[in-house]
Structures are given as structure tokens and as C-alpha cells.
Amino acid sequence: MNTTRFLAAALVACSTLSSQAQTGPVRFAGIMELSGSGATPGTNFNNGVKLAVKEINAAGGILGRPIDYQPVDTQTNPGVAKALAQKAVDDGSYVVLGPVHSGSMLVTMAETRRAEVTNFTGGEAASITQQGNPYVFRSSFTQLTSMPKVARYIKDTVKARSVAVMYTNNDYGKGGHDAMLKALDALGVKVAVDISTDPQQVDFSAAVLKVRQSDADALFLYTLEEESARALRELRKQGYTKPVIGETTAVSQKTIELAGDAANGMLGHVGLTADAPQARIKAFDERFLREYKYKSEHNGMKGYISVYVVKAITERIGKFDSKALSEALHGAKISAAQHPGVLMDLSFDANGDLDRESFLVRVEQGRQQVIGTLPAVSAK
Numbered sequence: 436m437n438t439t440r441f442l443a444a445a446l447v448a449c450s451t452l453s454s455q456a457q458t459g460p461v462r463f464a465g466i467m468e469l470s471g472s473g474a475t476p477g478t479n480f481n482n483g484v485k486l487a488v489k490e491i492n493a494a495g496g497i498l499g500r501p502i503d504y505q506p507v508d509t510q511t512n513p514g515v516a517k518a519l520a521q522k523a524v525d526d527g528s529y530v531v532l533g534p535v536h537s538g539s540m541l542v543t544m545a546e547t548r549r550a551e552v553t554n555f556t557g558g559e560a561a562s563i564t565q566q567g568n569p570y571v572f573r574s575s576f577t578q579l580t581s582m583p584k585v586a587r588y589i590k591d592t593v594k595a596r597s598v599a600v601m602y603t604n605n606d607y608g609k610g611g612h613d614a615m616l617k618a619l620d621a622l623g624v625k626v627a628v629d630i631s632t633d634p635q636q637v638d639f640s641a642a643v644l645k646v647r648q649s650d651a652d653a654l655f656l657y658t659l660e661e662e663s664a665r666a667l668r669e670l671r672k673q674g675y676t677k678p679v680i681g682e683t684t685a686v687s688q689k690t691i692e693l694a695g696d697a698a699n700g701m702l703g704h705v706g707l708t709a710d711a712p713q714a715r716i717k718a719f720d721e722r723f724l725r726e727y728k729y730k731s732e733h734n735g736m737k738g739y740i741s742v743y744v745v746k747a748i749t750e751r752i753g754k755f756d757s758k759a760l761s762e763a764l765h766g767a768k769i770s771a772a773q774h775p776g777v778l779m780d781l782s783f784d785a786n787g788d789l790d791r792e793s794f795l796v797r798v799e800q801g802r803q804q805v806i807g808t809l810p811a812v813s814a815k
Contacts (some may be wrong), residue, residue, distance in 0.1 A: 454708060460503035461755055464523035466533040466543060471511030472635050473536045475660050475689050476734040480535045480557050481506050486726050489774060497746050513539045517546065519725050524550035529757055535734060538606040546569050551758045555741040557734055564786040570761045572787040574737035575743035576706040580613040581682055584809055585704045586618035588795060593678050595652035598627040601642055601658040601666065604631045611657045611682065613735030627651035637664055639669040646675065653678040656685045664693030671697040678702060688732035691798055701798040705734040708794050710803045715771060715778045743776030744769060782813060
């Protein structure tokens with residue numbers, strides 16, 4: 436009789452635990468650069484995630500379950516990031532968000548693959564999604580998507596026949612550099628000088644002098660936010676007046692704030708901008724500003740969108756199964772009309788790469804001014 440009662444009690448306990456597992460909080464892990472050289476993009480991505488989590492939980496969660504978001508700091512150190520990713524998957528996370536820096540993502544994504552856990556990144560290095568990892572997805576464009584757009588703009592709109600290239604010598608910078616050189620060569624645009632700079636470089640006087648001496652028609656700047664600001668200030672100091680064209684980081688709000696007036700006139704291609712003339716993006720920008728007391732930039736938008744993508748696809752498959760989530764994301768199309776949190780219509784290809792509209796901007800009076808909208812690649 437005692438044995439029977441014990442078994443009955445055990446069955447009730449297991450049933451209760453199973454019920455709690457289906458109705459309790461669902462864990463989202465954040466592997467974020469909250470200090471070190473990547474603190475600017477990492478903090479912004481993290482803040483975008485937190486805003487989305489707050490909104491979703493206030494509206495009843497995902498399939499009735501609240502999100503338990505746990506961000507941790509990689510210190511912009513790939514070794515630390517790898518250890519944190521191991522812990523995140525061992526703790527039973529449904530999805531991992533980050534790292535944002537490509538170098539860290541390239542070493543951590545093996546851990547999420549091992550555990551078959553869906554992993555979103557803001558990293559842009561082309562190599563991230565070229566390794567056949569079925570659990571990795573971007574909230575940004577790959578460099579292989581963005582660089583041909585920039586090269587075409589340099590040739591057709593800027594009318595440059597030769598270009599000076601300045602880039603950051605890390606995984607992010609080298610990936611963009613290689614993709615840009617290939618795109619420029621395909622269009623017949625000459626690279627007059629190719630300049631490598633260091634992460635966290637302070638003095639850009641010699642690099643800018645090389646740009647001026649090259650007599651190139653324009654400069655393509657592909658460096659991180661702080662370095663971009665220092666380069667722009669040095670360009671202004673040395674009297675450089677030719678067009679400066681960049682990609683997302685070189686025209687980000689953080690770069691603009693750090694560079695001050697030296698950023699005015701900067702041209703760039705961005706996958707996302709809070710200044711886009713679209714109602715959903717404007718509304719997001721206002722909510723972000725109220726929450727954090729500063730204007731969002733592309734990384735904040737990437738983090739925000741990532742959470743809403745997970746919500747949309749989880750509701751589509753009707754269960755919390757990270758492997759099934761990844762399978763459903765490949766080839767998925769998500770409508771912003773049906774899921775406003777993704778901000779813009781978007782889709783994912785078989786590699787986990789993102790496709791949607793993007794924007795051309797000019798920096799004027801301390802902010803991005805959208806001067807053109809480019810269609811999604813799949814729309815062409």
C-alpha cells in the first residue's frame with residue numbers, strides 16, 4: 436500500500452513539473468558585448484532585446500509563456516563568449532541571442548550547434564553563415580549582400596573611378612574588405628590604396644595621409660563606431676573634401692555623436708535606420724527613446740527584431756522546440772503587417788541569411804537622412 440501511494444505521489448509530482456515546464460517562463464540567453472571594444476554595439480543590441488521582451492511579456496508572452504531573458508557580458512573576448520555559450524545551452528535556453536561581434540560568434544556558434552539551439556547574431560562577417568550551421572540566423576545583412584549595393588552606389592551615383600579603402604583588421608573588417616574589393620573589381624572600379632587599421636586605433640593621421648596622397652575619387656570607410664569617428668575627425672582636420680562612403684557602423688548614431696560636425700556629409704548604406712520614413716520604425720524609435728533616454732541605432736533594432744522573429748515563428752509552429760524553430764526559419768517569410776515587431780517584411784534563406792529592404796543615408800546636422808530605399812534582393 437505504501438509503495439502504491441509512493442508511486443501515485445511520484446506520478447502527480449512528475450505531472451506537476453511537466454505542467455510547469457509547459458507554462459513557466461521560457462529562457463532566452465543573451466551572449467552580449469557589454470564591456471570592452473564591442474560595448475557600443477553589444478549594449479545597443481541588448482537594449483533592443485530587453486525592450487522587445489518587456490513588450491511581449493506585457494502582452495501575455497509567447498504561447499502564453501513569459502520570456503526570462505538572461506544577458507551576460509563577453510567582455511568582447513571570444514574565449515569568454517565561448518564559455519558563456521556553453522553555460523547558456525547547458526542551462527536549457529530556448530534561444531541564444533548574440534554575440535554581436537563576428538569574431539566571438541565564430542567561436543561560440545559551435546556550442547549552440549552542439550545543443551541544437553537556435554542562435555541569432557548581429558554579426559555581419561560572411562563566414563558566419565558559410566559554414567553550414569543550421570542553427571545560426573542573422574538579424575543583419577551579410578557582407579556579401581551589402582557590399583555589392585555599396586559598390587554599385589559608388590560607381591553609379593558617386594561616379595568614382597578609383598577608391599581608397601580603409602578597414603579594421605579583424606574578422607568583421609576583413610570580411611567586409613574582401614567582399615568590397617570583389618564587388619568593386621566586378622564593376623571596374625580601381626582600388627587606389629588599401630589601408631588596414633587596428634581595432635581601437637586612436638591615431639589615424641598616417642592612414643588619412645595615405646588616402647590624400649592616393650588621389651582616389653572617394654574613400655570607402657569600413658571601421659567600427661569609435662574608430663570611424665576618429666577617422667572622420669582626422670579627415671576633417673587634414674582638409675579632406677572628397678566623398679566618404681561607409682556601411683552601417685561608419686554612419687551609425689554613435690559614430691555621428693562621437694564625430695560631431697566631422698560626420699556631416701558622410702554617405703552610407705544601412706540595413707536598418709531609426710530615421711527610415713516608415714511608421715513602424717518611427718514608433719519603435721519613440722518607444723526606445725522613452726525607455727533608454729537615447730536614440731536607437733541599427734544594433735538596437737537588430738536585437739528588437741530578433742526577439743519578435745522568434746515570437747512569430749514559435750507561434751507558427753505552435754510549440755517551444757528550438758530545433759523545430761530553426762527548421763521553420765529556413766526559407767521563412769514574415770510580414771510586418773501581421774507581426775509589427777519585425778518592423779519590415781523580411782525573409783531568411785537556406786543559410787540563415789536575412790533579406791529585406793535597405794537604405795542609403797547622408798549624415799546631416801547630427802543624424803541620418805534617408806536619401807534612397809533599395810529593394811530586397813529577392814524582390815529584384
